[in-house]
Amino acid sequence: MTAQMDRAASIDIASLIQHDRIHGSLYTDPAIFDLEMTALFENAWVFVGHDSEIPEKGDYLTRRIGRQPVIVARGKDEVVRVLLNRCTHRANMLCRADSGNAALFRCPYHGWTYANDGRLQGVPFREGYDQEMAEMRSELGMAQAHQVEIYGGFIFANLYGNAGSFDDYIGRAKGPIDRLLSLSPEGRIELRGGWMKHKSAANWKIVNESQVDGYHPLFTHESVYKAIMPAKVDYASDELLVATRDLGGGHNEVDYSREYQAQDDEFIWFKRTPREKMAKYVAAMEAAVGAEETHKRFVDGPPHTFIWPNLFLAEMHVIMVEPVAANESIQYTAPIHIAGGEEINARILRNAEGAMGPAGFLIADDGEMGERNQAGLAAKQPEWALLSRGFSSEVQEDKGLTSYDRTSETTQRAMWVHYKELMAGDQA
Numbered sequence: 111m112t113a114q115m116d117r118a119a120s121i122d123i124a125s126l127i128q129h130d131r132i133h134g135s136l137y138t139d140p141a142i143f144d145l146e147m148t149a150l151f152e153n154a155w156v157f158v159g160h161d162s163e164i165p166e167k168g169d170y171l172t173r174r175i176g177r178q179p180v181i182v183a184r185g186k187d188e189v190v191r192v193l194l195n196r197c198t199h200r201a202n203m204l205c206r207a208d209s210g211n212a213a214l215f216r217c218p219y220h221g222w223t224y225a226n227d228g229r230l231q232g233v234p235f236r237e238g239y240d241q242e243m244a245e246m247r248s249e250l251g252m253a254q255a256h257q258v259e260i261y262g263g264f265i266f267a268n269l270y271g272n273a274g275s276f277d278d279y280i281g282r283a284k285g286p287i288d289r290l291l292s293l294s295p296e297g298r299i300e301l302r303g304g305w306m307k308h309k310s311a312a313n314w315k316i317v318n319e320s321q322v323d324g325y326h327p328l329f330t331h332e333s334v335y336k337a338i339m340p341a342k343v344d345y346a347s348d349e350l351l352v353a354t355r356d357l358g359g360g361h362n363e364v365d366y367s368r369e370y371q372a373q374d375d376e377f378i379w380f381k382r383t384p385r386e387k388m389a390k391y392v393a394a395m396e397a398a399v400g401a402e403e404t405h406k407r408f409v410d411g412p413p414h415t416f417i418w419p420n421l422f423l424a425e426m427h428v429i430m431v432e433p434v435a436a437n438e439s440i441q442y443t444a445p446i447h448i449a450g451g452e453e454i455n456a457r458i459l460r461n462a463e464g465a466m467g468p469a470g471f472l473i474a475d476d477g478e479m480g481e482r483n484q485a486g487l488a489a490k491q492p493e494w495a496l497l498s499r500g501f502s503s504e505v506q507e508d509k510g511l512t513s514y515d516r517t518s519e520t521t522q523r524a525m526w527v528h529y530k531e532l533m534a535g536d537q538a
């Protein structure tokens with residue numbers, strides 16, 4: 111046991127998470143980060159990619175689950191597997207590309223080859239081993255995640271198969287995924303615009319917390335609102351029917367649909383783009399689900415929902431957070447393509463460039479806040495970060511624990527309640 115693990119074992123996690131405050135060390139302590147990678151990623155369900163990223167046999171992408179490198183690969187049998195990115199000979203990393211297509215993964219060290227379903231295929235100078243090839247093949251294939259499930263194209267994996275059923279894990283988060291898919295006349299979305307990667311000197315939980323924070327936009331994004339105010343709902347108003355919601359299981363959301371329904375206007379969430387500018391898309395939707403249902407879906411818009419522990423359905427983007435260290439994370443951002451919606455897709459891409467790209471006006475602001483958040487935590491007093499906003503305004507509804515104060519910290523509390531269950535277990 112390392113000294114760090116020793117220390118981790120002695121940390122009383124439960125005492126660091128109160129219902130209305132979080133101890134600062136949870137964002138800064140490397141020993142706690144180690145525990146998180148094990149408890150929240152490697153022994154849990156996590157998002158690893160979207161099936162539209164690997165549509166063809168042999169397509170693959172590389173990701174990490176916690177700190178373990180994996181290859182998400184579609185085999186020649188079409189099955190999506192999550193393979194550990196490690197040669198079974200002497201542990202060389204097999205694949206270093208972000209994505210690609212390969213029938214075989216060949217280890218660069220001694221040339222062992224593996225099929226794209228992980229089976230060991232070839233061993234150079236095999237005579238040097240006493241073992242029969244058939245035996246080696248069956249025993250020395252790449253390790254793989256015990257469970258892989260796909261919902262709405264989103265691929266989730268549980269490395270060790272010990273995290274309970276997928277249905278229990280995904281729970282109420284199915285609803286927001288369905289809401290997103292309902293914007294497609296084909297009921298599908300695709301991620302084929304590639305990912306932008308933003309590295310930041312911030313803990314992964316700080317990044318997650320800000321995605322669903324309804325309190326900060328008017329301040330952090332002041333310049334954005336000044337620029338686009340006429341096109342958007344009035345964010346400064348206290349009258350908005352916006353819900354912040356704990357969906358259970360760490361999932362949570364900021365839901366604008368009631369406000370949009372009250373205004374009964376389409377595409378408020380998409381710069382109020384007029385129908386006429388996306389005529390083919392509108393026609394395809396009406397042909398698929400009828401005029402009334404199309405209007406309803408265009409009013410309701412996409413979800414703004416965080417799916418525990420690393421996926422954020424950011425309206426017309428998908429964001430994935432990769433923890434690197436206690437004080438470092440990478441935020442992956444991809445524009446969503448609506449299957450059957452080429453006109454809206456072209457506009458989503460332009461929005462992605464404006465909001466999320468290198469000179470984007472949205473993600474750069476949030477990135478700076480994340481780093482300042484981490485920098486502030488270097489000051490050890492006060493010891494606690496407050497998360498009490500809106501606590502007494504919460505009501506239990508069918509959809510989850512909801513506050514109709516859009517600045518309520520219900521969403522962040524949702525993550526911490528679940529975090530405490532997973533990290534503190536019996537301590538909690």
Ligand code: FES
Binds near residue numbers: 200201220
């Ligand atoms: S480590 Fe891969 S073939 Fe030797």
Ligand SMILES: [Fe+2]
Binds near residue numbers: 326327330331472476
């Ligand atoms: Fe923000």
